[in-house]
Amino acid sequence: MAEVQVHQTADEVAVAIVQALARQDGERAVELCEAIAPLITERPALQARNAAWASQAHRILGNLDQALVFIREAIGLAQVAGDAQAIPALKALKVELVTGRAASKAAATAPLPDTLLGAALQAMDDGQLEEGGRLARQARLQAQSEGNAREEVFSLLALARIPGQEDSAIRAAHGVADQSDDKNLVTAVARAARAASVPLPKSAF
Numbered sequence: 001m002a003e004v005q006v007h008q009t010a011d012e013v014a015v016a017i018v019q020a021l022a023r024q025d026g027e028r029a030v031e032l033c034e035a036i037a038p039l040i041t042e043r044p045a046l047q048a049r050n051a052a053w054a055s056q057a058h059r060i061l062g063n064l065d066q067a068l069v070f071i072r073e074a075i076g077l078a079q080v081a082g083d084a085q086a087i088p089a090l091k092a093l094k095v096e097l098v099t100g101r102a103a104s105k106a107a108a109t110a111p112l113p114d115t116l117l118g119a120a121l122q123a124m125d126d127g128q129l130e131e132g133g134r135l136a137r138q139a140r141l142q143a144q145s146e147g148n149a150r151e152e153v154f155s156l157l158a159l160a161r162i163p164g165q166e167d168s169a170i171r172a173a174h175g176v177a178d179q180s181d182d183k184n185l186v187t188a189v190a191r192a193a194r195a196a197s198v199p200l201p202k203s204a205f
Contacts, residue, residue, distance in 0.1 A: 010039040010046065017053050024127070026060030033057060045086075048077035052090055059097065062125060068097050092163060098195035099160040099170075116142055117151060120158050133162050149180035157192055166196040174200050 013036040020029040033054040040046045051074035058067040071094045078086045116139035124132035136158040143151035156173035160166045170193050177185035178201075193200050 010036055010043070013039065014046065014049070017050070021053060021056055021060070024060055026057045029053060029057035029060070044077060044081035045083050048074050048081055048083060048086065048090075051077055052086075052093070055093065055097070060127075064097055068094070071097060095166055095196040096161045096163075099157050099166070099192045115139070117155055117158065120155070124158065124161055129162050133159060133165075149176050149182065150185060152176050153180075153185045153189065157188065160192055160196065167198050170196055170198045171200070 013032055017029055017032045017036065020026075020032060033050055036050055037047075040050060051070045055067045055070035055074060058064075058070060071090060075087060075090045075094065078084075078090055116135050120132045120135035120139055122132075123129075123135060136155050140152050140155035140159070143149075143155055153173045153176050156169045156176065160169035160173070162169075170189065173189045174193065177189045190200070192198075
């Protein structure tokens with residue numbers, strides 16, 4: 001549990017959480033998110049922010065499943081609080097987490113650490129989206145040259161983690177998966193599409 005002095009206000013702890021996230025100190029941010037919870041029971045908007053902060057903290061730590069739990073909670077709390085302005089950003093983070101988890105799970109089933117896709121995923125997990133995107137595009141080109149549909153699909157799903165590229169990357173991944181006749185690939189793309197609200201041809205499902 002975080003060492004939070006009893007005289008500290010919720011707003012002071014909130015500032016400390018933001019600072020911890022800025023330092024990429026996921027462990028400290030998680031501790032502070034837990035510490036602030038009993039201080040904000042009457043502040044639904046701050047509760048939503050705290051859930052979002054907890055999601056970001058777990059993302060830093062690589063706990064994508066837990067990060068998804070908190071981002072879903074954050075969206076629900078923001079809706080209850082009537083904080084319409086915060087919801088689009090929260091949903092965008094949810095999309096990144098879902099597509100990132102799909103790509104990470106694919107990486108976990110293959111010896112990827114020394115590959116372009118593995119390096120792309122690691123860069124994105126470290127918050128280096130521009131570098132991760134560059135590596136993911138290279139990984140896709142390599143997969144295409146090798147005729148490796150699986151690697152191409154997950155390279156595209158990695159690209160879908162970059163804000164603004166969700167639609168085009170997921171649609172491209174759908175095309176590759178559909179032609180491969182690999183049900184696991186189709187399912188992975190379907191999940192990413194649902195999370196990002198990207199409509200795909202019904203024939204893919």
